[in-house]
Amino acid sequence: MSILSVDQVSKTYKSGNRVLTVLDEVNFQVKQGESIAIVGPSGSGKTTLLGLCAGLDSASKGSVKLNGKALEDLSEDERAMVRSQDVGFIFQNFQLLPTLTALENVMVPLELKKRKDAKERATSLLKKVGLEERMSHYPTQLSGGEQQRVSIARAFANEPKILFADEPTGNLDTDTGEMIEDLIFELNREQGTTLVLVTHDPELAKKTNRIIRIKGGKIQEAIDE
Template sequence: MTKILNVRNLKKTYTSGSKNLTVIDDISFSIEEGDTFAIVGPSGSGKTTLLGLCAGLDEINDGLIELCGEDLSMLNEDQRALLRNEKVGFIFQDFQLLPTLTALENVSVPLELQGAANATKEAMDLLAKVGLAERHNHYPSQLSGGEQQRVALARAFSNKPSILFADEPTGNLDEETGEKVIKLLFDLNAEMGTTLVIVTHDLELAKLNQHILRLKGGKIVINETTILS
């Protein structure tokens, strides 16, 4: 199998006044294409920071990150943005839908930016997959939290990403709604053959993944493979 994400001796330090705060400390792991991978740990353990670094949203201080075969340290900001647009999908806890666009427009805009000839049709097909075809003309404010996250799911898969990063995807949802969203996420991920990386505090969600990376204080404490039934 091909490694889609390779992290070696990663370090991230922030400067606050005269103090240096090390958030990520000598982390190494790799993820193969098609894997599902959870990053767990207590609040402040560095989970979201690690996700941002792996996705090229932030610059590392030391170490190596290879994403989709590209050494992120060798790319400038524009090149990293292009890589994300072409190969990476994102799902966030707070949905991050554009409030002035309908559900359909939120999903179709990334397709249009890529020059897709049938952007509207592809977006409608994705909304249908998440059960929101009949709500396509509704704005985010007219949708429930679960519906907004389903729109975000459709948008995340719109560019057919090689790897998808999900940061606490059920953090703002009740348990029942969260379970429905997670089922859709894993179903779409399996259908499209995407590599999935989930940051979560939910150990039950983590156990649905093939691999679990546990962080504490910016360090790896456990890197394990789960046995999926």
């Protein structure tokens, strides 16, 4: 069964009198539990595509179905509800709240869902990513790798059905990046989450089940690893 279905999706922007086509009739599907990498040169539309798949933005044409729901038929509030219920995010620049500790950052999505076990689950996830000793630290007191580990714990907090990762190792050195990759795939396997990631890194892309290459807003090829 497909958890994500992208059908004839295009995204255009008006720039003065010109229309800029960022994505041009893109089609692909992702099965529940599958991991895929979206790769391509800068400006090829990878991050735009990820945003459309996650319901952060709307397509100009075509349909995106996420966990059976057609995102184009939903209001902004309804899309936000789908994201909070079904989706986890990992960003290149971590996007942690600077005024909250590591523990509080991971608790945020759990508290939004009014989970009574918010503190226990956040603590357990931070232990799992090796930050048992850093839970009371603020983002500015953490290294880049530690901040990304907090964001991974936060992404998995709500047991998402699908995880979107945008260049998750882009701001990290090689050794730290490899550790972060291992963590993402390990937690993904444990929780049976579907993974869709955008990356420039061919080695990271090879670790997924399938690679989708995009260039000039069009899918060039989809490779099963």
